[in-house]
Amino acid sequence: MAPAAPPSPTPETTPSGHQLFTRIRLATPSDIPHIHKLIHQMAVFERLTHLFSATESSLSATLFSPTVQPFHSFTILLLEASTTLFPVSTFDSNPLFKPLTEVVNLRLPFEDPERDTFKSTDDVTVVGFVMFFPNYSTFLGKPGFYVENLYVRECYRRMGFGKMLFCAVTKEAVKMKYGRVDWVVLDWNVNALRFYQEMGAEIVEEYKFFRLTGKPLQASGHTH
Amino acid sequence: MAPAAPPSPTPETTPSGHQLFTRIRLATPSDIPHIHKLIHQMAVFERLTHLFSATESSLSATLFSPTVQPFHSFTILLLEASTTLFPVSTFDSNPLFKPLTEVVNLRLPFEDPERDTFKSTDDVTVVGFVMFFPNYSTFLGKPGFYVENLYVRECYRRMGFGKMLFCAVTKEAVKMKYGRVDWVVLDWNVNALRFYQEMGAEIVEEYKFFRLTGKPLQASGHTH
Numbered sequence: 001m002a003p004a005a006p007p008s009p010t011p012e013t014t015p016s017g018h019q020l021f022t023r024i025r026l027a028t029p030s031d032i033p034h035i036h037k038l039i040h041q042m043a044v045f046e047r048l049t050h051l052f053s054a055t056e057s058s059l060s061a062t063l064f065s066p067t068v069q070p071f072h073s074f075t076i077l078l079l080e081a082s083t084t085l086f087p088v089s090t091f092d093s094n095p096l097f098k099p100l101t102e103v104v105n106l107r108l109p110f111e112d113p114e115r116d117t118f119k120s121t122d123d124v125t126v127v128g129f130v131m132f133f134p135n136y137s138t139f140l141g142k143p144g145f146y147v148e149n150l151y152v153r154e155c156y157r158r159m160g161f162g163k164m165l166f167c168a169v170t171k172e173a174v175k176m177k178y179g180r181v182d183w184v185v186l187d188w189n190v191n192a193l194r195f196y197q198e199m200g201a202e203i204v205e206e207y208k209f210f211r212l213t214g215k216p217l218q219a220s221g222h223t224h
Numbered sequence: 225m226a227p228a229a230p231p232s233p234t235p236e237t238t239p240s241g242h243q244l245f246t247r248i249r250l251a252t253p254s255d256i257p258h259i260h261k262l263i264h265q266m267a268v269f270e271r272l273t274h275l276f277s278a279t280e281s282s283l284s285a286t287l288f289s290p291t292v293q294p295f296h297s298f299t300i301l302l303l304e305a306s307t308t309l310f311p312v313s314t315f316d317s318n319p320l321f322k323p324l325t326e327v328v329n330l331r332l333p334f335e336d337p338e339r340d341t342f343k344s345t346d347d348v349t350v351v352g353f354v355m356f357f358p359n360y361s362t363f364l365g366k367p368g369f370y371v372e373n374l375y376v377r378e379c380y381r382r383m384g385f386g387k388m389l390f391c392a393v394t395k396e397a398v399k400m401k402y403g404r405v406d407w408v409v410l411d412w413n414v415n416a417l418r419f420y421q422e423m424g425a426e427i428v429e430e431y432k433f434f435r436l437t438g439k440p441l442q443a444s445g446h447t448h
Contacts, residue, residue: 062366131360133359141277141278148362171446201436212424217404221391
């Protein structure tokens, strides 16, 4: 049944309306400059720039292994947006991951103050990313995924993009018959805590997260 | 300078004394029955048998990938003990990991009530294991290791074996120029908390550990 008046403020049938076309695809080595900027922006948001030392070349040297396929090692899915339809591309025929697309209808024209910094191709802008890799549960006797980062640029928040990225990972986990998806959230990030709890995820309260890094790691690795 | 009297209660020079020879080596598919028993024992110790569903065949189907080398994917190092010297074996010439050995001098002859269950070869008994795999820090722009489990059977505790296993991992992390080693500890396990803190590791107090598993994972992976 057709909806009654008032007419929709988001005219789905008008291609010239305020539509945002989005796409999640596997990142490639040529995305590293954008990925590096997104990671740095996330470090600023998390007030952890003192821990940030990644460079484009350190990322380049350690990501995108030529011998291990995505999902079986470190994997990055990128979220892009465009005000026009995405043209057909080689991503569409990638046998490892078929891009996920969605159209978002907006009430107002979209303004991205960082459009030039995150411009991918003519009409396409990089919006966010999710970085994850396999982990393993000996109790379940099978792998899972650990989500290292999920980040959406500020002007694109509260539009469902975080959930799109997260569900791209859980969808793959279910497809691969993996047992669980794990990640950590900073305790002051109440929006993130709420976001994940609303999706049915639970905090494992009895876990103390340990880390050995820097000099203590060097010392431990050289003794014994 | 030689130590003064009293004479050492652990006669290092007497091969017929109470010595325990130990070896850390890469696990192989034929170790799965022992690994499965160790994991179950750990689940009992952690009071988490309700989460234990691994079988020998689920472990067998998901560990020891033929295409990815140890340390680049899920990896298990086994600790074995023997009252006699380990004979020369193929493990000694494994280019991926040269076994780490140590001799422990004991005041009394060693009694292992589970010797038959964990017997490997004639004189060799499986004592414990560490299970770990690569993780990735986008802030550091490089990989690290995540330690999923470290377990030593009860009668072998308080003899330095946990540290031997842990340092085998940190040593490899340093060798591979990895940035950090992460793991979680159950908050009631005060011995484990103390053990790791004494090694210079720190608890990342602001991390809330999230997990999505079972039905909520299935639901999340099938929506969207």
